[in-house]
Amino acid sequence: MRLALPYSRRPAAGSVARAGVLVAAAGLACMPPLAGGYSLHLGLETVTLALAAMSLGLLVGWGGLVSLGHAAFWGLGAYAAALLSTHIGPWPWLVLPVAAAVAAGFALATGIFTLRSHGIFFLMLTLAFAQLAYVLSLQWRGLTNGDNGISGIPGLAGFEDHRALYGLAIGFLAAGYGLFSQLVRSPVGQVLDAARQNEARARALGYPVFAYRLAVYALSAALTGIAGALAAHERGFVHPRDFYWVVSGVMLVVVLLGGQRALWGPVIGASVYIAVESWASARTEFWNLFLGLLLVAAVLWGRGGIAGVAGQAWRAASRIQRLALKGTDAGAAGRARV
């Protein structure tokens, strides 16, 4: 019997299966948006939100760092894209790295302070810094054009067709997934996870917990910034609303909907969120009311999110399958999926 080491490498079969699910889901998701029009718009909104929420989910699920300030990184990425595209040029090799760098820079500068705190304190500090960015975006009119926002953002060069932009966004989402799934298996990710469970012990073992957290925080911010930049090019305008704390809240909701400990969960969470939002906001102007009810219900009854519920269904199905094949492979029953 193998010792159940909490940080041991998981059997590869599970991650292959998950990657398969992801590819299949992405393939399915591609089909309606390629038809163009409104569904393409929804598809892009979904993929950019999923990318941002996946970056946040990495922090929440593995770092235990519940940030309510990711709107800052999203907004910084969006505004960086808007300003560069309108003043210099909409070249992807310029816009996307700068958007990522600005967001990561803000994360490094604020993370030095916020990451010294824990739990609810961390949440409020990230919220406070994000709100500072929001207020500056409203009041620094010379740069941001204040409450009018910046409109007429040209399409990303080479990706003016939103179908191409959609492909690019899917590419970033897949790359982010690949990067993060490697990261959580890497020593950095495992130290992060260990520190989430018992920080004192991780520190006592000599791991540079703070430095790792800061690095992962900046990485998460960079990808959120790219997501914001892609969304800015898709929408063609940015507004201080992109910095507003409800954006951070929505990202957390998406993480929760998808399941906190599933990297691909936010993809499903974002799909559900955008689908429900477009459905409900077309029918009522009080869509936030339903979002609130959905949120309360998800917390009360949906532990583990959609990914958790899907996982339970999957396990139940495979248990039934195993019962059906009982006796054919005695070893299979021992391979309990935990």
Added chain:
Amino acid sequence: MQYVSALFNGLSYGMLLFLLGAGLSLVFGVGRFINLAHGGLFIIGGYVGFTVLNELGNFWLGILIGPMVGGALGLAADLLVLRRLHGHGRELDQVLVTFGLALIIADATRAGWGGDIRSVGAPAPFDRPIEIGDFSYPAYPLVIIGVGLLVFGLLWLLLQRTRVGAMIRAAAGDPQMAQVLGVPTAPVLRLTFALGVALAALGGVVALPRQALAPGRDFEMLLLALVVVVIGGLGRIEGAFWAALLVGLTDSYGKLFFPEFTVAMIFGLLALVLIWRPEGLLGRRAV
């Protein structure tokens, strides 16, 4: 003279923030969670006060009824939802549920009272300015300052001089130990929560003649209350009081000198305090 006006403006705004922050801080102290629907209770108080004034024609009745409605809603929320989320390691769930409640309140009040800006004049004896020589200043902000000081005094008496207050302090200090010693922590938390949101609702009514009601005000006030509570130190009423005055004065003098960057100054103040004292001005070391 404008400096004196700014002083009173800052103090009265600070007292409003104290009414909000005191409740938030109390709930955090006992329940260890942040109620993101706190701003929602503030505007519910405001809308209830507005309706009472319109229907019954009496502002002071609103000051009585607003907090009662707020407290009742708080009790209901705790019994129906929040009760199931008490305990360690559920902070994220609590944050998300109260965020959900905040969204529900925001849209429910918009559905109930519409999205228009609602404003109210100051009530009868305080509706004209006080004049001392050639200096004149509206009387109503002084009422807000009075209410704030009164609430601060009563809260202090409640917490330090009564049996219930001792229970609240015990539950805040060490919930498990308090329970072992016979303090009914769940009812104490429920009571504290109801008291805290009633204070927020009171703030909403009291603020009516100074601040127009409009959608979005709930989130704005919530953020300022969070700032106050974090600066003062979570779970500390005195901390909330001094921090509220500090934020109120920063706001009023900021408006005088740097009108463009007032809100940024408040958040800058927050960042400075946190760099200097991460646990807040009067806070104890993080739990």
